[in-house]
Amino acid sequence: MNLKQLSEHLKLSQTTVSRALNGYPEVSEHTRNRILKAAQDLNYRPNIRAKGLATGRALAIGHVIPVSNQHEMVNPVFGDFIAGAGDSYARAGYDMILTRVPDDEVSRVYHDIKARGNVDGIIVHGPVINDPRISLLSRIGLPFVVHGRSTDVNQPYSWIDVNNRGAFERGTQFLIELGHRRIALLNGLEHMDFAFRRRKGYENALRNNALPVEPDLMRSEEMTEIFGYRSARDMLERTDRPTAFVCSSIITAMGVRRAVHDSGLTMARDVSIVTHDDALSYLENGDDVPIFTALRSSVRSAGSLAADMLLSLIAAPQSGPRTRLLEAELIIGRSTGPAAT
Amino acid sequence: MNLKQLSEHLKLSQTTVSRALNGYPEVSEHTRNRILKAAQDLNYRPNIRAKGLATGRALAIGHVIPVSNQHEMVNPVFGDFIAGAGDSYARAGYDMILTRVPDDEVSRVYHDIKARGNVDGIIVHGPVINDPRISLLSRIGLPFVVHGRSTDVNQPYSWIDVNNRGAFERGTQFLIELGHRRIALLNGLEHMDFAFRRRKGYENALRNNALPVEPDLMRSEEMTEIFGYRSARDMLERTDRPTAFVCSSIITAMGVRRAVHDSGLTMARDVSIVTHDDALSYLENGDDVPIFTALRSSVRSAGSLAADMLLSLIAAPQSGPRTRLLEAELIIGRSTGPAAT
């Protein structure tokens, strides 16, 4: 069932039917109702490709996920972010198109996307420090919103981000106030902007309290369980072992917990853990009482907000870059306690 | 830069240029090379919507993710599956379109998708027992491949699945051979087909060894860490506590491990754990020596295979349903040992 058939069936022109369906005023209420009813009854759906061709809009948003050549890991955060964004798109009648792109092909792919015209805008995932994609997309003229920010990029652009620096400063400060002096940081890869900012926050807190920043206590890797385990294991073997850990991910924190157990120590009593928590639906941080003391910020709602931001950016292109900084919430769980004296 | 401009620039017809670019034989080698070079130089990309309109193909695959009204959890497996599939699509020049659909709207959405014509085929995620989507899609006439199978559906359809029954039978048998007699099952939601099959496998192994199937030792829920923890905690408090657990997910297994520790017991010595392992990139099961004894099957390669299957199904629609059963590999890790006597 296409427009032509529908209009023939109604003995009206395609123009009138199209206008009625799209809410234009040049159609009488009577005719409009007749058309809407027929469309409903005959189960008419406009062909999105034809519509796109005619309007020049694609009615789709692209999510371009960088896949690094060294680090093939799929971001665990991704599913939840997409879920949040997808719900927003569904409400607006947009499709969501996913593309995985190797680092060395981003430029080609963005040009492709622009030329093929299959999306109206893009969400940029996983920004690194001084991310070249931002100036590239601005130059190409494709509307976009970055999930995260990019340090050292000085042109304006739209982004939505958690206050990573602030959160980690707060988490570290919290441990310091509990009396901890040797606090380790198990961070994500620090060329990633979020990880870079988290380290800044961690260091700020130490400096504010006149504590030394010790490279020995800082690690930066993909945030896996095994990374948490191995790092904590190593550090806990030392005589001057840390009494607390700040982790960039619940998964890593789980590894630390395992190491604490395996070292014959007790969490909260001997070793405290504070972790970032993206509130992933499959990694709930306990139920009534959280397992880990955490800096929580739902990546799912970030997805939804990013999508909304991009859609409004597309609707009003002139309105200039928008930004939104979300604050993480400090949740006190059972993984922290006063430093042993 | 569109076809018209390109052909004017070359002083050729659109027909010839189109044919040259799409590899049709009616163009001399000389002209073809000239066209290819110009296309390259001028950075020409065909508009995919126009192409789709003209050919009737969408050059896109839809992934429809069911979102249950009761269980809002985002499937943790999803990211890796998509990664595998996405790589296949990229190779074939297809786009991947994601749609999240509430359970009660599947029918409407599938009809929409068909009518709007924005995909050439669909991957069905998360099949339940007797899944209505299969007959629905067959009736609508949209090519599809199911990730998993659906018990009680007797019409033929294309699917790719892990041998869940076989894997869990094997895992349970392994524990029995280690001397375990009281073996608990922490399963996913059993209206999901994969979970249903896993229970069958578990029960088969018990029956084959003349062991009782005890409802007290079987739980079925969303596969979270907390589910594993709480269930194991409960069961380990009993006087006739289980000596082994079979889990449907590494995340749940982590919860069990925590419960074992918190109960003052030792993994492998007092309590053994066997778990399914989807080989998620952010949940590696240890490094050289796996942490958990596991039934491993990469969901990522399943994604890639599912995508390839669907693409070939679209290319040769008459060729009838295809199926592919993957075997999980039993990996011996440090979570299992002989039953304490």
Next chain:
DNA sequence: GAATCATCCCAAAGCGCTTTGGATGCGTCA
């Protein structure tokens, strides 16, 4: 030399929609 046949290329229609630029009919007003 005419007929036949490849080879290479083109004009134009068509995919399903939107949108421009009228056309038509009717009531209103001086």
Next chain:
DNA sequence: TGACGCATCCAAAGCGCTTTGGGATGATTC
């Protein structure tokens, strides 16, 4: 009564591509 405005509707062009149905050219055959 004629001019005008308004409310409704329509024909046709156009979005960028593919594909059908030839047309022109030169080589080959008889």
